[in-house]
Amino acid sequence: MRYKDAGVDLDKQKTIHAVARRLLSGGEGAYVRWIEIGSHDLALHVDGVGTKTVWLLQAGKIEVAGWDCLAVNINDVVCDGFKAVAVVDYIAVSPGLEDAAARVLKGLERASAEADVVILGGETAIMPDVVNGIDVVCTVLAVREAIPRPPSIGDYVVGVESSGPHANGYSLLRRLFRLDEEICGVPVAESLLQPVVMYHKILPLFQEGLIKAAAHITGGGFTKLKRALGNLGAELELGQLPCWARAVLKKGVPKDEAYRVFNMGIGIALVTDKPADLVRRLEDLGYSARVIGRVKPEGSIAVDGVRVS
Known part of the structure; x- marks a missing residue:
């Protein structure tokens, strides 16, 4: 099943965005x-x-x-x-x-x-x-309070864990699961309805030179990383997916669709040239984080071998 089958057509949403962009002014960020x-x-x-x-x-x-x-x-x-x-x-x-x-x-x-x-x-x-x-x-x-810096080829991508799907993809999730069923022994009401993790504590890490750019992995999944990378690309390996994300794939959602809709366990992706220092500081702030990839010269984003943009 794809997001469109659940009533959410991302292509039509992009058309609406294109109309809205013509009205916008001011400084533009990611x-x-x-x-x-x-x-x-x-x-x-x-x-x-x-x-x-x-x-x-x-x-x-x-x-x-x-x-x-x-x-x-x-x-x-x-x-x-x-x-x-x-x-x-x-x-x-x-x-x-x-x-x-x-x-x-x-x-x-x-x-x-x-x-x-x-x-x-x-x-x-x-x-x-x-x-x-x-x-x-x-x-x-x-x-x-800080100004992001342009990423460079060879920079690292650090993923900070999410608490679940956060607030995206629920039109599809509600068609894949029942609220009263369990995912890996945990009720859906617990595994899929956790509050969104706030990443506000990372702001000083821009000022410390540990974060160059950041991408909040929300609607659009890992395609959002392009906002931080511009014309550059990235190759990511997420490692062991959380149980809810594995369950989404087992329900028949194609991998290319899953990585474009859900965060798959990574709530925000951070670009850095100091990965060890950044992971250590994130853990000091109470976040769970790990290196998940590198910035590449080509403009595509690949996650676990699947091209998403």
């Missing part, structure tokens, strides 16, 4: 755009939790959506050297789910405290006939 105000680069960035909320509601874990809503934005902006400083949310619910919105805000409160981000406001809408469930979106204001 994930964010910014404007200069005085001596500061300021960015606004928006992202949401997507259809993960369907399972979160059913599992009684909708607070996770509030955490994830901020985490996915933080993980994007940090790739361009920005620190999120404030957030606003948009929560749309169908009638009867008003209490769920309040629980989402609890999760957002915990995430903002963890990342030292101020909640400035938001919008909660009850939308009969438009929303069937709950949609959770956050927008962050971020300030630049």
Whole structure:
């Protein structure tokens, strides 16, 4: 089964993106755009939790959506050297789910405290006939604290582990698995609904010269690494995949599709010329990390022998 079979056509999504890009201005990074105000680069960035909320509601874990809503934005902006400083949310619910919105805000409160981000406001809408469930979106204001550097041929790619699929691919996951089944002896509600790991702690490592560039592995999977590499390519070997990722492949998702949709256990990929020092510092910060590849002169990305871009 492919993502398109679950109702998500990535080619059509690219067409929408192409239309939107014609409207954009300001400075452009790998994930964010910014404007200069005085001596500061300021960015606004928006992202949401997507259809993960369907399972979160059913599992009684909708607070996770509030955490994830901020985490996915933080993980994007940090790739361009920005620190999120404030957030606003948009929560749309169908009638009867008003209490769920309040629980989402609890999760957002915990995430903002963890990342030292101020909640400035938001919008909660009850939308009969438009929303069937709950949609959770956050927008962050971020300030630049570091400037990524261009990668070079021969640089290393360090992968930092994810907690699961994070907040991507759930339209497909919900067709592959039932919420009440187990993956390697662990209930789906546990293995696939963990909160997104926040990678905000890596920001000082840009300033220390340990990180040249970064790619948040989200929608589009490992194709996102091209945002960090530009015209260069990379060859990656992930090693032992986490159990949930192996289960996705066993369910019949082709490898080329899996690596374009899911993070397969790697939440963020970091380009460096000091791999040992970077891995050590990441572990000091509480992350699990390892070298997963090298930067190549050619422009393609290959993961575990599968070309994804």
